[in-house]
Amino acid sequence: MRYIKKWNNIRGYALRIAVGIVVISFMVAGVNATPASGTWKGTTSQGKPIKFVVSDSYISDFNLSMVCPNYNVQLNTSDILPITNDQFFIDYYDFDAAGTFTSSTSASGTFSYYSNYYFGTCSISGTWTTMLETGNTCAYDLNGDKTVGIGDVVVLVNHWGAKNTDLAWNQKKFADLNKDGTIGIGDVVVLVNNWGKTC
Ligand SMILES: [Ca+2]
Ligand SMILES: [Ca+2]
Numbered sequence: 001m002r003y004i005k006k007w008n009n010i011r012g013y014a015l016r017i018a019v020g021i022v023v024i025s026f027m028v029a030g031v032n033a034t035p036a037s038g039t040w041k042g043t044t045s046q047g048k049p050i051k052f053v054v055s056d057s058y059i060s061d062f063n064l065s066m067v068c069p070n071y072n073v074q075l076n077t078s079d080i081l082p083i084t085n086d087q088f089f090i091d092y093y094d095f096d097a098a099g100t101f102t103s104s105t106s107a108s109g110t111f112s113y114y115s116n117y118y119f120g121t122c123s124i125s126g127t128w129t130t131m132l133e134t135g136n137t138c139a140y141d142l143n144g145d146k147t148v149g150i151g152d153v154v155v156l157v158n159h160w161g162a163k164n165t166d167l168a169w170n171q172k173k174f175a176d177l178n179k180d181g182t183i184g185i186g187d188v189v190v191l192v193n194n195w196g197k198t199c
Contacts, residue, residue, distance in 0.1 A: 035083060035086065036105055038132050042107075042128055043128065046126050054083070054132075060079070064097060066124055068124060075092065078155070087100050099130075105131060106130070106131050112126075113125070142156070146198055152191050156187050156191070159183045161182070162182065163183075177191065
């Protein structure tokens, strides 16, 4: 009888540990929110626009407007940066920006800028929020400006000759429009065939 009671106790503890593991797993899974691919737009705490493109857990074409006392500044980078643990960081000359994806369709973060140039010293920082743009079905819009045009050719040129055997292919394959495993003339043809399309 004593052994049975002991076994029941052990079973009770084992069950509680198992439930605990499942609950913690769900909590951890809840933190991870794989961002959906597409164009993301929002506003900063200065009320200015922010925009970037997410593709296969990489971020590119980051645009952020900022207001200094005597002038306006714009962070534009076409660098392709990884999103790791649903976060990304940009360290770009005078600019810093960081973001966290709080769900598959929303993200928030911070930015800062310091400069001491001809127009005067500017030291600003703030926050931003963005949402995935719905209805962005323009599959061939590589730079996220909602139209197929010369800006997308520039993206192809910047990745020209990349192959699916390259180590960095994951960062470039979004530009492989005809899915033949390389960035080249075939992808330009796809753009030309969709030239001027808006989305
Ligand atoms: Ca475009
Ligand atoms: Ca291709």
